[in-house]
Amino acid sequence: xxxARTARRIRAAIAAALVLGLVSCPAWGGDSARTTLxxxxxxxxxxxxxxxxxxxxxxxxxxxxxxxxxxGYTLAVGCERFGLGVPAAFALAAVVxxxxxxxxxxxxxxxxxxYFAVGSWLVAEMFRLGFGNWGFVNHASGMFVRPARSVxxxxxYYVAVGLLLAMVGLVIAxxxxxxxxxxxxxxxxxxxxxGLGVHVWRVKLLAFVVAAVxxxxxxxxxxxxxxxxxxxAAFSIEWSAEISFMAVVGxxxxxxxxxxxxxxxxxxxxxxxxxxxxxxxVLGAVSVIVMLVAPGGIAGLVRDRxxxxxxxxxxxPPVRADRAP
Amino acid sequence: MTMQLLEILLNGLLLGGLYGLxxxxxxxxxxxMRVVYLAHGDLIVLAAYFLVVALVPAxxxxxxxxxxxxxxxxGIGWALQRFVVGRSLGRGILPPLIVTFGISMVVQNVLLxxxxxxxxTLQSSLASSGVHLGGLTVPTVRLVDFAVxxxxxxxxxxxxxxxALGRAxxxxxxxxxxxxxxxxxxxxxxxxxxxxxxxxxxxxxxLLAATRTFYPTTGSEMLLVAFEVVVVGxxxxxxxxxLGxxxxxxxxxxxxxxxxxxxAQITAHAVVLxxxxxxxxxxxxxxxx
Numbered sequence: 086x087x088x089a090r091t092a093r094r095i096r097a098a099i100a101a102a103l104v105l106g107l108v109s110c111p112a113w114g115g116d117s118a119r120t121t122l123x124x125x126x127x128x129x130x131x132x133x134x135x136x137x138x139x140x141x142x143x144x145x146x147x148x149x150x151x152x153x154x155x156x157g158y159t160l161a162v163g164c165e166r167f168g169l170g171v172p173a174a175f176a177l178a179a180v181v182x183x184x185x186x187x188x189x190x191x192x193x194x195x196x197x198x199x200y201f202a203v204g205s206w207l208v209a210e211m212f213r214l215g216f217g218n219w220g221f222v223n224h225a226s227g228m229f230v231r232p233a234r235s236v237x238x239x240x241x242y243y244v245a246v247g248l249l250l251a252m253v254g255l256v257i258a259x260x261x262x263x264x265x266x267x268x269x270x271x272x273x274x275x276x277x278x279x280g281l282g283v284h285v286w287r288v289k290l291l292a293f294v295v296a297a298v299x300x301x302x303x304x305x306x307x308x309x310x311x312x313x314x315x316x317x318a319a320f321s322i323e324w325s326a327e328i329s330f331m332a333v334v335g336x337x338x339x340x341x342x343x344x345x346x347x348x349x350x351x352x353x354x355x356x357x358x359x360x361x362x363x364x365x366x367v368l369g370a371v372s373v374i375v376m377l378v379a380p381g382g383i384a385g386l387v388r389d390r391x392x393x394x395x396x397x398x399x400x401x402p403p404v405r406a407d408r409a410p
Numbered sequence: 411m412t413m414q415l416l417e418i419l420l421n422g423l424l425l426g427g428l429y430g431l432x433x434x435x436x437x438x439x440x441x442x443m444r445v446v447y448l449a450h451g452d453l454i455v456l457a458a459y460f461l462v463v464a465l466v467p468a469x470x471x472x473x474x475x476x477x478x479x480x481x482x483x484x485g486i487g488w489a490l491q492r493f494v495v496g497r498s499l500g501r502g503i504l505p506p507l508i509v510t511f512g513i514s515m516v517v518q519n520v521l522l523x524x525x526x527x528x529x530x531t532l533q534s535s536l537a538s539s540g541v542h543l544g545g546l547t548v549p550t551v552r553l554v555d556f557a558v559x560x561x562x563x564x565x566x567x568x569x570x571x572x573x574a575l576g577r578a579x580x581x582x583x584x585x586x587x588x589x590x591x592x593x594x595x596x597x598x599x600x601x602x603x604x605x606x607x608x609x610x611x612x613x614x615x616x617l618l619a620a621t622r623t624f625y626p627t628t629g630s631e632m633l634l635v636a637f638e639v640v641v642v643g644x645x646x647x648x649x650x651x652x653l654g655x656x657x658x659x660x661x662x663x664x665x666x667x668x669x670x671x672x673x674a675q676i677t678a679h680a681v682v683l684x685x686x687x688x689x690x691x692x693x694x695x696x697x698x699x
Contacts, residue, residue, distance in 0.1 A: 143503075147507075192683065198444075198446070199506075200637070200640075200641065202446065203446060204637075207634055207638070207682065208683070210634060210679065211679040211680070211683070214676040214679070215676060218673065218676070337504070362520075362522045362523045363519070365518070365519045366520060366523075369512040369514070369519070370516055372509075372511070372512040373509050373516075376498055376505050377497050377505075380501065
């Protein structure tokens with residue numbers, strides 16, 4: 086019991102140190118630390134949402150760029166075309182991405198396994214082409230979001246960190262609830278889960294909508310920060326390469342994995358200069374190698390070697406009094 | 411007007427031969443090892459680049475170059491399966507998806523570094539000449555697309571249906587564990603199937619290079635074409651795959667004609683989603699090749 090208590094204290098100390106470090110950034114960090122941490126926070130949040138789908142709900146998708154583009158464009162169109170304030174357009178991004186996730190999910194769930202992964206990509210591709218042909222959003226040349234230029238960068242920072250913490254909290258809470266059990270049951274054996282009375286379709290759709298809203302909000306924030314959006318970049322498949330890289334390298338099916346993966350991604354990005362062919366070759370090659378050599382990612386290695394996870398989701402069976410040591 | 415519509419439909423039918431061939435490769439991999447091989451489009455484009463950027467400028471005649479590309483791609487598909495993709499099998503759907511997606515990213519961006527983002531195409535007399543068919547004119551290259559695509563389908567059906575290798579492949583597809591008891595090594599069969607799939611991709615790549623311009627990122631477009639062809643045609647049905655290819659090509663050409671060239675792909679995507687709504691099992695569903 087003391088062991089479990091010590092482990093709990095170590096976990097709490099690490100979590101508290103991370104949260105305090107992030108929240109107190111203005112006191113110790115300058116502009117470059119802020120920019121790096123914003124990039125880290127929104128990548129970690131995106132990976133966390135993908136992990137909810139691929140790592141827990143068994144929904145492997147390469148189509149989350151759909152919600153990145155939609156979230157970003159909702160903000161841009163809301164501010165530039167409908168005269169909304171940045172906060173209102175930001176909130177609207179959640180409504181639009183969540184609302185659209187319902188029909189998209191209902192349609193793509195007809196495809197199973199790998200075909201679902203490509204089907205969701207196809208829908209994103211359709212929106213990329215559609216926005217590129219749409220005069221209302223300036224075709225493929227994209228839109229500037231002028232009202233977003235006056236937003237204080239520290240406010241962006243706090244919203245990014247807040248989104249990340251909220252998503253981590255939401256994922257932990259969900260996974261420890263009945264819905265979380267249902268999700269993991271679906272991932273491990275969909276038919277058996279259905280046989281045990283899990284509403285497979287409904288639970289999957291719920292996860293899909295939650296991930297869409299989370300992804301859309303992050304995308305809206307990215308668009309506030311940039312503040313520019315273009316269909317080819319916003320709906321690009323490269324987002325899926327980055328997101329799956331982070332979740333796989335950090336450790337799928339763990340809460341800390343995507344956060345670790347995002348940290349590695351940010352370091353890599355600074356070493357390799359952000360984008361371009363070499364960057365994507367490294368992301369692809371490392372994902373392949375990790376999947377073959379250590380499919381659990383870094384979090385999986387730590388768990389297997391040290392028997393320790395930062396955020397335990399597993400329930401410990403209650404110890405019965407007559408068997409207690 | 412009617413003649414114009416007929417011409418579009420005829421062109422769609424012919425181009426559908428190429429699209430069917432593109433879908434066929436994806437179908438072979440899925441049929442044998444139940445893996446959606448996300449790098450398939452990039453292998454097609456790799457073959458096209460190998461042909462147009464490496465072989466033809468070196469003075470190899472186009473037909474001889476095509477004859478080199480096909481076995482080379484068979485080898486690449488075989489080796490990738492044996493040493494990379496094969497190691498990710500048996501642990502659920504996620505590992506092979508991540509692995510083939512990673513290969514796709516690597517191939518696409520290596521092509522970008524090696525051959526730049528410039529548009530490429532195979533210069534040949536096929537692309538510029540036309541054939542008159544009862545008052546209609548179609549580009550010769552589309553007739554070749556159709557004939558070669560159909561020939562590949564016929565060869566593949568014959569190999570699968572009538573040879574010992576085909577029986578072993580089908581047995582592995584139906585039940586790998588029982589096939590192993592009968593002395594068939596499933597890993598060897600998977601590697602051969604992946605090699606055949608990549609070889610059909612090489613033929614498709616040669617046709618692609620002769621038919622239109624392409625870029626390193628065309629691989630993603632080709633994967634989506636393959637996926638759409640398979641979804642429309644029905645999973646696991648080779649003849650359905652060809653019908654799917656024809657429908658998809660017709661949708662693209664009608665969309666381009668009615669709405670403008672930039673609407674070609676989006677019309678095809680819309681037709682696929684419509685099929686998914688109305689007939690999710692595809693046109694000609696069947697469970698195994």
